[in-house]
Amino acid sequence: MSRPGRDDAPDRLYTLTGGRSRSAPDTPFDLVTLVVAECDPAVGMQSEHAAILRLCERPTAVVEIAAVLKLPVSITRILLSDLLAAGRVSARHPQKAALPDPDILEQVLVGLRNL
Amino acid sequence: MDSVTSDARTSQGADARTPLGAQADNGLKIVVVGGFGVGKTTLVRSVSEIRPLNTEETMTQAGAAVDDISEVRGKSATTVAFDFGRITLDARNVLYLFGAPGQERFWFLWDRLFSGTLGAVVLVDTRRIDDSWYAIDRLEHHGTPFIVACNDFGGSAHTPAQIREALDLDPKVPLLDCDARSRESSKRVLITLVEHLKTLYAAESALTTPELAL
Numbered sequence: 001m002s003r004p005g006r007d008d009a010p011d012r013l014y015t016l017t018g019g020r021s022r023s024a025p026d027t028p029f030d031l032v033t034l035v036v037a038e039c040d041p042a043v044g045m046q047s048e049h050a051a052i053l054r055l056c057e058r059p060t061a062v063v064e065i066a067a068v069l070k071l072p073v074s075i076t077r078i079l080l081s082d083l084l085a086a087g088r089v090s091a092r093h094p095q096k097a098a099l100p101d102p103d104i105l106e107q108v109l110v111g112l113r114n115l
Numbered sequence: 116m117d118s119v120t121s122d123a124r125t126s127q128g129a130d131a132r133t134p135l136g137a138q139a140d141n142g143l144k145i146v147v148v149g150g151f152g153v154g155k156t157t158l159v160r161s162v163s164e165i166r167p168l169n170t171e172e173t174m175t176q177a178g179a180a181v182d183d184i185s186e187v188r189g190k191s192a193t194t195v196a197f198d199f200g201r202i203t204l205d206a207r208n209v210l211y212l213f214g215a216p217g218q219e220r221f222w223f224l225w226d227r228l229f230s231g232t233l234g235a236v237v238l239v240d241t242r243r244i245d246d247s248w249y250a251i252d253r254l255e256h257h258g259t260p261f262i263v264a265c266n267d268f269g270g271s272a273h274t275p276a277q278i279r280e281a282l283d284l285d286p287k288v289p290l291l292d293c294d295a296r297s298r299e300s301s302k303r304v305l306i307t308l309v310e311h312l313k314t315l316y317a318a319e320s321a322l323t324t325p326e327l328a329l
Contacts, residue, residue, distance in 0.1 A: 030231060032142025032211050034135070058134035061142050061211060063199055067168035068132065072194065074173045092140040096231055099316050104208070108143060108233070109309050111204025115162065115302050 016048055016071070017078045028084075029077045034059040034092040048079055049088070056089060133165055138206045145305065146229060148215045148254075149238035150246030154266045154295035155214035156198045158238060161301045163200025163212060171196040195221055212305075217250040225253060234308050235261040238295065241273050244281045251282060262289040262311050264304045 029035075036059050041050035048069060055065055066076040083089040095101065147155045159167050173194045198214040215225055217237075229235070235254055239247045247263070254261045265278060273281070279290055289311050294300040 030142070031213075032144055032209070034139055034142055034209070055132075058137060059139040060135065061201075061209070063170055063211065064132075064168065064201070067170040067199075072171050072173045092142075094142045094144075094231060099320065100233060100312065102313065102316065102320075104141070104143070105233075105309060105313050105316070107208050108204055108210060109306065109313070111202070111208060111210070112302060112306050112309065115202065115298075 016046075017075055020078050028091060028093060029062050029080050030094050031063040031073065032061050032094050034061055035065060035080060036060075036090050036092065037088070038090055039088050046079075049083055052079060052083060053088060059092060135203060135209060136206055139203070139209050141208050143204075143208060143210045144213060144232040145210060145308065146213045146215050146225070146232050146235040146259075147238055148217045148225065148235055148250045149266075150217045150240065150243060153217075153238045153240045153243075153246065155238055158236075158264075158266075158293075158295035158301045158304065159198055159200040159212045159214050161296055161298045162202060162305065164203060165201050167198045167200045167214070169196055169198050217246060226257075229254075229257055229259050232259060234312050235259050236304055236308055237261055237263045239263055239265045239278070239282075240268060241265050241278060242268065244273075244278065247282060251284070260308075260312055260315055262291070262304070262308045264291055264293045264307075266295045267292055 035052070035056045037053040037056040039053065041053045045053075048071070051069055052065055055068060062076060062080065063073060065080070066073045069076065071079075080089065080091075084091060095104065147158055149155050156167055171194050195216070197216070200212045202210040202212065204210055213232075215221065237247055237250050237254070251261070251263075263278075263282065263284060265275075275290055275292075278284075279286075284290060289307050291304065291307055293304050
């Protein structure tokens, strides 16, 4: 799909995602959703997909994947949505509530004090 | 300099990655917001377990799913870069610190960053207090809890009371001095924010009819 030797021109990004510029508006991928690979990279896989699977052998945040792959977050989300739909990654989404769980805040405080 | 990508020292070293523990399952966010050169990346770097990374978000009208989208009608796609760092808090919780540019034209990035964030640190250069007004205004508008940290560039002629007045700060919003280069000092800033959150939410959950700013 992506031709080698291309730089980071926008057309490269469109090629990566088959022309899509954004994932579904209800994309579940937060910047800090932790992604975990559920399979090994396979021959013939799109190279970015393979790179994500290697990166996510351990839980890795969406924003870190984007930074390491040097891709915009929006493009990274699309690639992740594809992998998620194919069952190749799982996603650990941040806990979302109107108010943060007091227990979580306490855990954050303990963690920071222990730094 | 205009660009938020200006901190060229941030690096992308994939090889230098420190992986998270296998049990990590809850990402948390704190945003550090402030004007150019106020020390956002310095603060992130001093407490982060990874060298600050840089990435970018391409924002389009349709991507900006926010309550006041009317303000950007007519704008096409814009790319904004931001720095972030990471702190592993325990086996499950991982805190991400985002350095966000405070200028008005980046507000749409904040919407994305602020979504689900625990709270924000407004980093202030007391020699350029004006740079902080807009950030504080937006945070109040969003109902995002925040504290104000004055980065010590030496020779601040202002007392905390003067800064509080200049920023027209709610008396309940904590304000402290810090040295963004110091790990201990930056830790203190983050702890102050989380302690503030605890106080805030303890008070809110005590209300029978909570009025949440949306």
